[in-house]
Amino acid sequence: MNPIKVAAAKLGLQEDDLELYGKYKAKIAPEVWERVKDNPSGKLILVTAMNPTPAGEGKTLTTIGLTQALNHIGVKAAAALREPSLGPCMGMKGGATGSGMAQIVPAEDINLHFTGDMHAITAANNLLAAMIDNHIHYGNGLGINPNKIVWKRAVDMNDRALRNIVIGLGEGNGQTREDGFVITVASEIMAILCLSLDLADLEKRLGQMIVAYTYDGRPVTASELKADGAMALLLKDAIKPNLVQTLDGCPAFVHGGPFANIAHGCSSVAATRLALKTADYVVTEAGFGADLGAEKFFDIKCRSGNFTPSAAVIVATVKALKYNGGVAKDALQEENLDALRKGFRNLEKHIENVRKFGVPVLVAVNQFQSDTEAELAELRKLCVEAGVEAELSQVWAKGGAGGEALARKLVKLAEAGTSRFQYLYERELPAKEKIGRIVREIYGGADAVFAPAAERALKKFAEIGFGDLPVCMAKTQYSLSDNPKLLGRPEGFKVTIREVRLSAGAGFIVALTGDIMTMPGLPRVPTSEKLGEEFSERIRLGAGALEPVATV
CATH class of the missing domain: 3.30.1510.10 (Domain 2, N(10)-formyltetrahydrofolate synthetase)
Incomplete structure (x- = not known):
């Protein structure tokens, strides 16, 4: 791992531009923006996904690996990612720094206290x-x-x-x-x-x-x-963007970390706009599927930062296709082409969702060892029939080299200039109508149903001058609906808005659906147990905190 000043130099940043947090982490001084703000903007690439299995589909992994792959083919690229939360790090999800050969480092620091x-x-x-x-x-x-x-x-x-x-x-x-x-x-x-x-x-x-x-x-x-x-x-230091690097030294901005199922799920506007002025391509992620993260990225973050994305990449896996096709979690490694075809309707909906915003899209197939040639061939065929290009991603095993073909297809798509970005709804539309449009257009449901308390709150927000804000939907990530057990591409369902909250400073209204809670709980066996056992063993061996924890 090189000192962070080496990665910063790839963006034209000098050592004096960095506020160092040790050798491998830094914040970017505020005056840097004034120096680079008139630079031409790079191309903004969104990485999103289909509805995932409980284990996730490798969206962060793909964002990191694609950044590495772009640099591998000679494109000056940087990643823009969210900071991990200690909640999921110690809970069920684990860390959020990628894995295999597509990681941001120092992973342990980023996953724990980072820059505070x-x-x-x-x-x-x-x-x-x-x-x-x-x-x-x-x-x-x-x-x-x-x-x-x-x-x-x-x-x-x-x-x-x-x-x-x-x-x-x-x-x-x-x-x-x-x-x-x-x-x-x-x-x-x-x-x-x-x-x-x-x-x-x-x-x-x-x-x-x-x-x-x-x-x-x-x-x-x-x-x-x-x-x-x-x-x-x-918050005077927290507002400054953080800079780290990938395993092979590519720059990565990691700043801010709102959840995507209960918040807007995107890294900071400040880091993204800085990245766009210092790199030719910026690869960013929005949490979970295109029904959640991508919709809020387009309608909230892009609106706030005045961003125009050039292309989007949807991460899909054979496992997620079979899961959405009705296969139980413990049987996902078994070949099942019928379930794959059925589950493809979920991916197809996410492709349609991204295209509603006028953004050209590419499918990245995150490969697992259990994927069979027949399954991969069927997935490619289904993508062709849906009118979208798909490319295999092997960045977990091979790093940037494993995403070279994906990177070349992405550059071709982005350079074609076919993006005609538009929002799903106008700012002036009442919040209730915005919610209904999201349910119908993005989730594919029949309509939204509002609990009496939500109706009263929306009326109150309108009375005090906040009735036309963008909407941040809080919904399960496992389904297009508000029912996590309703997999695939359900139709005719209604989404119940049980509560709405006003975030006047952030500039949006939060609509809570289903049983989504703003304070998660730990699972029966939290990741913290395994982390504790591994760290205790490291102490016993005299390694202390100098060696990375593999599971973080």
């Missing part, structure tokens, strides 16, 4: 929560109704016991009331960090956050509590 961004966001979130309760304790001059406080505390860990709590117990400890926690990556502050252009924009957005309502129904903002300045101070 997650901790800064957590601290800012909880400072605001403390200031709300402190304001009420000392007379409540703003007239906040304790039963109408909408701001939650946060922790970057999966902890179901914190979903609903009671605070203020004991004499002199403030007003007793119900409260709860969200995971840090679901905090509005995370979304704001990822959508802000700079520190001034960040502070402005923080001040606009609505945290509570008064007894007469008036919204109370963070700026009224005089919390925005201190929160911005806590």
Whole structure:
């Protein structure tokens, strides 16, 4: 692994442009943007996926491997990725730095504390929560109704016991009331960090956050509590993009990490626009399938950052096709062409979804050892029939060399200039109609059904001037519907909107469907158990933290 200044030099960045966090990690100084902002913009490539198996389909792996492959064929490319959350790292998913020969490094550092961004966001979130309760304790001059406080505390860990709590117990400890926690990556502050252009924009957005309502129904903002300045101070370094590298030294911006099933699922606007001014191609990801991450990438991130993507890559696997075709998880390694054909309808829907935005698309088949030649041949044939090119990706085993053919097809597609990017909906459309359009056009459902509480909230948001914001859908990643067991390409279903939340600082309305929660729980056997055992063995052998943990 080279010092990070070597990877930075590939982007035309000097050592003085870097704020070093050791030898292999750095933040980019704010003045760099002023120097490069007038450079021609590179081509923005989105990597998305079909609905996955519970194990995932290698979207981050493909993003990293494709970046390596582009550089391998002589294209100046950089990756733009999200930061991992400790919740899934210690829960079921594990780390988010790729694997095999397509990784970003130092993987262990990135997956754990990295440059402290997650901790800064957590601290800012909880400072605001403390200031709300402190304001009420000392007379409540703003007239906040304790039963109408909408701001939650946060922790970057999966902890179901914190979903609903009671605070203020004991004499002199403030007003007793119900409260709860969200995971840090679901905090509005995370979304704001990822959508802000700079520190001034960040502070402005923080001040606009609505945290509570008064007894007469008036919204109370963070700026009224005089919390925005201190929160911005806590985030003054977190807003700076992080730079690391792939295994073979390609630059990778890793900044911000909102979940894609409960938040907008994209890395920061600040890092992406910087990457576009310093590289010819920028490969970025949006979490989960095109029904979630891609839709929010196009309608929220691209709208906020004024980005125009040149092409998109949809990651598919034989396993996910068979899973969506009805094969049980423990039988996915067995050849089953009938299930593959049936499951292809799910991939076909995601291809259609990307094309609705006017973006040309390519399918990357992430190959597994269990894939048979017959299955791969059938998948290629189905793609041809669907009018889309597909290419095998072997980046896990071979790194950049394993994605060379994919990279060449991508460059040909992007250079053709056929992107006619458009949003799914106009900004002026009422939020309720936006949600209905997403359900019908992107999910393929019949329509959205709104719970009474959601109806009332949308009416309230419109009354206070926020009825036309973009919509961030919180939905299961396993199905096009809001039912995780409804696999493949279901039709005629309705999506129930049980709750809507206003993120006035981020600039969108969150619509919660199904049983999606903003605080996940740990699985029966969390990854942290295995990590602990491996690290204990390393200590016993005297390796300490110097050797990488393979499972992170």
